[in-house]
Amino acid sequence: MTLRILFIVITALLTVACASNKPQVNVDEQQNFADIETFFVKPPVNAVNQVLQNHLENKITQHLVLKGLTPATEDDADISVGYLPSTATKDDGTTLNLGLGTGSYGRSGGISLGSIFSIPVGEQVSFYQGLEIDIVKEGKFIYSASGSVELESKDSISVQAKLDELVEQLLEQYPTRR
Numbered sequence: 001m002t003l004r005i006l007f008i009v010i011t012a013l014l015t016v017a018c019a020s021n022k023p024q025v026n027v028d029e030q031q032n033f034a035d036i037e038t039f040f041v042k043p044p045v046n047a048v049n050q051v052l053q054n055h056l057e058n059k060i061t062q063h064l065v066l067k068g069l070t071p072a073t074e075d076d077a078d079i080s081v082g083y084l085p086s087t088a089t090k091d092d093g094t095t096l097n098l099g100l101g102t103g104s105y106g107r108s109g110g111i112s113l114g115s116i117f118s119i120p121v122g123e124q125v126s127f128y129q130g131l132e133i134d135i136v137k138e139g140k141f142i143y144s145a146s147g148s149v150e151l152e153s154k155d156s157i158s159v160q161a162k163l164d165e166l167v168e169q170l171l172e173q174y175p176t177r178r
Helices: 002-019 050-066 156-171
Strands: 024-027 038-042 079-091 094-106 109-122 125-137 140-151
Touching: 038 050, 050 079, 050 156, 079 140, 125 156, 140 156
Parallel strands: 038 079
Antiparallel strands: 024 140, 079 125, 094 109, 125 140
C-alpha cells in the first residue's frame, strides 16, 4: 500500500514539473521603451504555411497595438519584430514494472526467488508548438521571448488557438506605452 502512495506522489510531482512551461523572456534594461512608437512585423525567412504566418503577424500586431504602438512600414518603424514558430515531439512511453518473488526464512536459512517483468503500458507522443519573438532596434535585440505549449490536437484551429495563447504569454511583459 505504501508503494502505491509513493507512486501516486511521484507521478503527481512529475506532472506538475512538466506542466510548468513558462516562457523565457529577456528585456534590455538599458532601453527606454517610452521612445518606441512604431513597429514592423517581419515574416520568418523559412515560412512554411502562409495562413499560419498571416495569423501570427495579425496576433502580434494586435497585441502590440494594445501596448500602445502603431504599425508602420519597415523603413519607418522604430523597431522590427521577428518571430519563428517551431514544432517538437516528445516520446512519453511508460512501462509498468512488477516484481514477483517467494522467500523462506527460518532456522534453516533463507531462499529467495524473484523476477521482474516489464510491461509497456502505452507509447504516447506529445506534440509541442513553440514560438520565439525577437524585437530589434537599430540592429540590437531589446526584447526576446520564447516558449512552447502542448498541443492536444494537431488540426489547424487548435494550433491557431494555442499560438494565440503563446503570443499573449510572450508579449505580456513587453512594456505598455501610455
